[in-house]
Amino acid sequence: MLLASFGGSFGVPLVAGIRDGCIYGMVAIGLVLIYKSNRIFNFAQAEFGSVGAFIALAFIKPLGGFPKLPYAVALILGLVASAGTGLLTERLVIRRLFNASRAVLLVATAGVALFLISAEAVILGIQDLRVFPRVATGTHYAFFGPPGGGDSFTYGWTEIDIVVGLLLLGALGVWFFRTRWGKSILAVSQDATAARAVGINVNRVSALTWGLAGLLGGAAGILYAPYKGAVPPGFMTGIGEFGPLVFGFIAAVIGGMTSLPGAFAGGLAVGIIGDFAEKYMPTSVPGGEQVVLATLLLLVLLVRPSGLLGREA
Numbered sequence: 001m002l003l004a005s006f007g008g009s010f011g012v013p014l015v016a017g018i019r020d021g022c023i024y025g026m027v028a029i030g031l032v033l034i035y036k037s038n039r040i041f042n043f044a045q046a047e048f049g050s051v052g053a054f055i056a057l058a059f060i061k062p063l064g065g066f067p068k069l070p071y072a073v074a075l076i077l078g079l080v081a082s083a084g085t086g087l088l089t090e091r092l093v094i095r096r097l098f099n100a101s102r103a104v105l106l107v108a109t110a111g112v113a114l115f116l117i118s119a120e121a122v123i124l125g126i127q128d129l130r131v132f133p134r135v136a137t138g139t140h141y142a143f144f145g146p147p148g149g150g151d152s153f154t155y156g157w158t159e160i161d162i163v164v165g166l167l168l169l170g171a172l173g174v175w176f177f178r179t180r181w182g183k184s185i186l187a188v189s190q191d192a193t194a195a196r197a198v199g200i201n202v203n204r205v206s207a208l209t210w211g212l213a214g215l216l217g218g219a220a221g222i223l224y225a226p227y228k229g230a231v232p233p234g235f236m237t238g239i240g241e242f243g244p245l246v247f248g249f250i251a252a253v254i255g256g257m258t259s260l261p262g263a264f265a266g267g268l269a270v271g272i273i274g275d276f277a278e279k280y281m282p283t284s285v286p287g288g289e290q291v292v293l294a295t296l297l298l299l300v301l302l303v304r305p306s307g308l309l310g311r312e313a
Contacts, residue, residue, distance in 0.1 A: 013275040021271025026220035027248030028263035030213040036189035044112040046236035046245035049221020052082035086214020120233035132225035256310020
């Protein structure tokens with residue numbers, strides 16, 4: 001009885017917030033990774049995820065003459081496409097403009113995002129929303145409540161995949177940053193001039209960083225797409241709505257733009273607080289979730305501008 005009461009009051013938005021926070025955290029980690037290495041706010045980060053999701057969808061459905069492939073193979077190709085998009089962005093845009101002001105680079109990343117959204121609309125069309133299929137259908141479980149009854153959180157393989165995928169990425173991240181290349185990225189993020197002086201190829205590290213950011217964006221997009229269902233062009237950036245990009249930026253700033261763990265913690269915080277606000281804010285307050293998160297963001301910036309787990313960079 002007590003557990004059911006807890007589920008009705010707090011359990012449902014808590015579990016839903018963790019699910020959403022995992023997605024926001026992945027976007028935020030990609031944003032922080034680019035900021036630490038290049039001091040650039042990458043507005044194309046979430047759109048790398050849209051590219052990965054649409055490439056995977058093109059092989060799953062199939063669409064546009066793409067061959068039909070097994071679900072897992074299509075997801076891997078989507079991740080490869082996202083990483084490749086990140087690499088191309090660094091090679092064709094960022095490296096050519098690297099000596100420009102940070103404001104110019106920020107606008108350039110926004111231009112990349114708009115270009116990718118337009119390309120998705122032209123190639124896939126904008127008349128019909130594409131529905132990304134779930135891993136499995138017909139299997140759902142109720143958490144904090146009886147199945148199909150009352151105020152319970154119902155989840156299936158899509159939600160399980162989000163958590164498992166995040167844990168797998170976390171384990172790979174811990175391993176990678178102990179390798180030579182991972183340590184090179186950390187060295188460049190701390191002092192690019194000193195890293196260059198000890199023989200680290202900063203251009204290669206920059207390309208690797210953007211490729212990893214693309215991979216993270218792709219993972220977020222591919223995990224988020226089945227949960228969202230209908231995926232229009234630019235669904236990760238959010239056209240006319242608060243999408244994962246906005247929430248990812250809020251998470252990165254709250255956690256700290258110089259802290260990878262802080263970015264993920266910020267993502268969880270944004271997901272959980274946002275879902276609680278959506279459930280308990282009065283309906284008379286339009287956009288209650290956004291109001292609460294914007295207020296939290298302002299408070300953090302006023303009290304600790306470097307973020308809760310960040311430090312001055």
